Amino acid sequence: MNKKKALGSLAAAAAAVLALSACGNGGSAEAGKGEINYWLWDANQLPAYKQCADDFHKANPDITVKVTQRGWDDYWGTLTNGFVAGTAPDVFTDHLAKYPEFVKNKQILALDDAVKKDNIDTGAYNSGLADLWVGQDGKRYGLPKDWDTIALFYNKKLAADAGVTPEQMASLTWNPQDGGTYEKTIAHLTVDKNGKRGDEPGFDKDNVAVYGLGLNGSGSGQGQTEWSYLTGTTGWTHTDKNPWGTHFNYDDPKFQQSIDWFAGLAQKGYMPKLETTVGASMADTFAAGKSVINAHGSWMIGQYTGYKDIQVGIAPTPTGVNGKRSSMYNGLADSIYAGTKKPEAAVKWVEYLGSAACQDVVASKAVVFPAIKSSADKAVDAFKAKGVDVTPFSQQVKDGTTFLFPIADKAAKVDGIMKPAMDAVVSGKAPASSLTQANDQVNALFK
Amino acid sequence: MTTLTRNATAAERTLGRPVRRRGQSDMKVALFFIAPAMIGFIVFYLVPTLRGIYLSFTEYSILGDPTWIGTANYEAIGKDPLFWNALAVTTQYVLINIVLQTALALGLALLMHRVAKSTLIRGTLLLPYLMANVIAALLWFWLLDYQIGIVNYFIDALGMPKVAFFGSEEWAIPTQALINTWRHMGYTALLIFAGLQAIPGHVYEVANLDGASPWQTFRKITMPLLRPVLALVLIVTIIGSFQVFDTVAVTTQGGPVNASRVLQFYIYQKAFTESDFGYGSALAVILFVILALVAFIQMKFLKGNESDLD
Numbered sequence: 226m227n228k229k230k231a232l233g234s235l236a237a238a239a240a241a242v243l244a245l246s247a248c249g250n251g252g253s254a255e256a257g258k259g260e261i262n263y264w265l266w267d268a269n270q271l272p273a274y275k276q277c278a279d280d281f282h283k284a285n286p287d288i289t290v291k292v293t294q295r296g297w298d299d300y301w302g303t304l305t306n307g308f309v310a311g312t313a314p315d316v317f318t319d320h321l322a323k324y325p326e327f328v329k330n331k332q333i334l335a336l337d338d339a340v341k342k343d344n345i346d347t348g349a350y351n352s353g354l355a356d357l358w359v360g361q362d363g364k365r366y367g368l369p370k371d372w373d374t375i376a377l378f379y380n381k382k383l384a385a386d387a388g389v390t391p392e393q394m395a396s397l398t399w400n401p402q403d404g405g406t407y408e409k410t411i412a413h414l415t416v417d418k419n420g421k422r423g424d425e426p427g428f429d430k431d432n433v434a435v436y437g438l439g440l441n442g443s444g445s446g447q448g449q450t451e452w453s454y455l456t457g458t459t460g461w462t463h464t465d466k467n468p469w470g471t472h473f474n475y476d477d478p479k480f481q482q483s484i485d486w487f488a489g490l491a492q493k494g495y496m497p498k499l500e501t502t503v504g505a506s507m508a509d510t511f512a513a514g515k516s517v518i519n520a521h522g523s524w525m526i527g528q529y530t531g532y533k534d535i536q537v538g539i540a541p542t543p544t545g546v547n548g549k550r551s552s553m554y555n556g557l558a559d560s561i562y563a564g565t566k567k568p569e570a571a572v573k574w575v576e577y578l579g580s581a582a583c584q585d586v587v588a589s590k591a592v593v594f595p596a597i598k599s600s601a602d603k604a605v606d607a608f609k610a611k612g613v614d615v616t617p618f619s620q621q622v623k624d625g626t627t628f629l630f631p632i633a634d635k636a637a638k639v640d641g642i643m644k645p646a647m648d649a650v651v652s653g654k655a656p657a658s659s660l661t662q663a664n665d666q667v668n669a670l671f672k
Numbered sequence: 673m674t675t676l677t678r679n680a681t682a683a684e685r686t687l688g689r690p691v692r693r694r695g696q697s698d699m700k701v702a703l704f705f706i707a708p709a710m711i712g713f714i715v716f717y718l719v720p721t722l723r724g725i726y727l728s729f730t731e732y733s734i735l736g737d738p739t740w741i742g743t744a745n746y747e748a749i750g751k752d753p754l755f756w757n758a759l760a761v762t763t764q765y766v767l768i769n770i771v772l773q774t775a776l777a778l779g780l781a782l783l784m785h786r787v788a789k790s791t792l793i794r795g796t797l798l799l800p801y802l803m804a805n806v807i808a809a810l811l812w813f814w815l816l817d818y819q820i821g822i823v824n825y826f827i828d829a830l831g832m833p834k835v836a837f838f839g840s841e842e843w844a845i846p847t848q849a850l851i852n853t854w855r856h857m858g859y860t861a862l863l864i865f866a867g868l869q870a871i872p873g874h875v876y877e878v879a880n881l882d883g884a885s886p887w888q889t890f891r892k893i894t895m896p897l898l899r900p901v902l903a904l905v906l907i908v909t910i911i912g913s914f915q916v917f918d919t920v921a922v923t924t925q926g927g928p929v930n931a932s933r934v935l936q937f938y939i940y941q942k943a944f945t946e947s948d949f950g951y952g953s954a955l956a957v958i959l960f961v962i963l964a965l966v967a968f969i970q971m972k973f974l975k976g977n978e979s980d981l982d
Binding site: 302431499500502503638641 | 818820923
């Protein structure tokens with residue numbers, strides 16, 4: 226670690242020297258051409274963006290883009306090291322949970338001038354996506370590239386065996402008191418070692434062979450794929466306002482009641498215990514036929530539909546307390562590193578990434594939903610051509626039943642408090658009312 | 673000091689003449705030989721340590737400049753339940769790891785010394801140690817997985833309830849302590865084995881002639897003569913054990929809840945995940961002090977710098 230840092234600062238010093246000499250020769254001409262570095266974390270999207278980079282180079286022969294993919298786990302640490310050493314990529318895929326800190330530390334560039342100068346129409350993006358990237362200072366720090374929502378993946382064969390039809394799956398209801406038809410269906414899909422279903426007398430909840438609902442984790446403070454699609458229907462919101470909330474609402478009885486219901490599924494034997502989910506991923510245990518329904522994000526479509534010999538259906542999340550569906554709506558964007566030597570070239574590339582030309586290419590690969598409306602429709606068609614109906618994901622955006630990923634300062638610290646607190650509740654070690662104390666700790670961060 | 677004098681007299685005896693007094697000219701040569709180690713020590717240990725101590729009195733998010741806040745970090749740590757939890761969890765880990773590891777390693781070393789003379793068998797004992805820590809952790813992470821691990825498959829086949837080795841609060845730390853015991857046992861045994869070989873054979877012959885039982889020989893001869901080596905081994909392994917990180921980082925990441933949030937992982941979390949390098953540095957300084965105290969007490973108590981072989 227230390228060695229890396231020492232080397233990094235050496236490199237930074239060398240770069241500074243180079244930059245100084247470059248300035249002497251008229252730096253502005255250099256700022257618009259040469260090689261720029263671009264990072265992303267999702268390997269599934271690498272081919273699409275490589276093609277975007279090639280197309281971009283054809284249109285701008287004096288700029289080449291080097292695309293680098295790094296796994297999520299290394300991505301942010303390496304990026305921070307790059308900021309400190311001055312070697313961060315010129316342009317990188319940015320996340321809503323991370324960018325507030327980068328803005329605060331002045332590590333990413335505002336794009337307002339470029340957007341104004343080049344007449345970028347932020348209305349072309351799906352509603353709300355562009356606004357997510359406007360910081361507390363009112364400046365824009367990223368151009369949207371894609372979005373994701375939540376839906377239910379289910380094992381078609383196991384559902385059919387239980388007599389649950391796709392129509393039933395598409396019209397589930399939920400409430401925090403008795404769980405509605407969502408809980409009834411989950412219970413019915415659960416099978417113990419003796420072949421007894423979860424809603425039959427004599428069901429052995431301690432020896433379950435197939436769980437009705439899979440469990441990914443406790444969800445920490447966001448519950449993006451775990452429980453936010455349920456709590457979102459109760460009128461509960463994570464923070465007082467979004468983006469840039471400064472008060473969290475984990476002490477709300479509506480929320481705690483919903484979480485108690487969720488944790489209760491594991492106690493009833495309808496969902497795996499949290500302790501058994503450390504290790505093998507939820508998707509892999511789904512592929513092994515050990516759970517029937519998995520609530521997960523649209524970025525997992527490729528993985529779920531890619532398992533051999535498993536027929537996967539996709540259903541929308543259940544309608545909840547307010548009679549509507551609900552899904553968290555998260556969007557990624559591309560940001561520019563403040564220390565880039567080629568800001569003009571970087572801006573050009575970011576604008577290209579945010580344009581229909583590149584997003585149509587991404588759409589054609591059928592891996593994610595691009596941010597531009599027309600491109601997103603093309604992605605839906607591309608998925609359909611592959612035999613996958615993804616409307617349960619896109620419908621929520623069309624119907625306006627989504628809510629935005631909670632953006633707040635100090636996300637890492639909030640996570641540091643909420644992860645253990647939520648783990649304790651979902652594992653049944655503490656009641657949901659214990660979250661009130663965690664909520665006090667979280668809110669104390671903003672005082 | 674005593675050793676130095678003894679070596680000098682020994683040198684005098686072999687050379688048959690008094691050793692030349694060291695002149696000023698030797699200094700340059702000495703520095704030349706020490707330099708590589710010295711530069712490494714200064715650049716990679718001394719400077720980071722001093723900087724770490726400085727940072728522990730600041731608020732520092734790595735981007736931007738550190739601000740001096742006095743002892744505020746230390747005061748906050750005193751009141752931080754997660755720090756005390758980390759200390760308890762780490763101690764639990766060290767106790768399980770060291771007690772088992774040392775006992776097993778001593779047994780293995782005795783077997784190597786007395787029974788298994790084949791280099792192949794002795795070498796095999798060292799195999800787990802040749803594996804990278806992270807690989808060993810990942811290997812066992814899969815073997816012990818609740819859903820698809822082979823160990824739980826056999827447990828299930830025997831009709832016993834499956835165990836969430838990494839997922840349950842009771843098992844998370846013992847499991848990781850056992851994994852690292854498995855990995856380090858052979859290496860520790862090798863160190864003790866070297867100590868056993870240093871015990872002169874004639875001592876055992878005399879004990880044998882006097883009719884000492886194997887147990888008496890072990891207690892009255894092997895253990896006392898092995899003490900300096902054992903003290904060294906304990907100091908090194910305890911320090912290593914307190915610094916457990918990689919196993920936790922690739923498996924449970926501090927969870928479930930806080931059951932495996934060991935001190936090193938908590939430091940990492942504070943500094944690198946939450947960008948609170950000041951707080952993380954203060955935690956690291958506390959760990960440094962704890963380890964220095966532990967090593968000092970052991971040296972004192974076990975008299976690791978003296979030998980009974982005189």
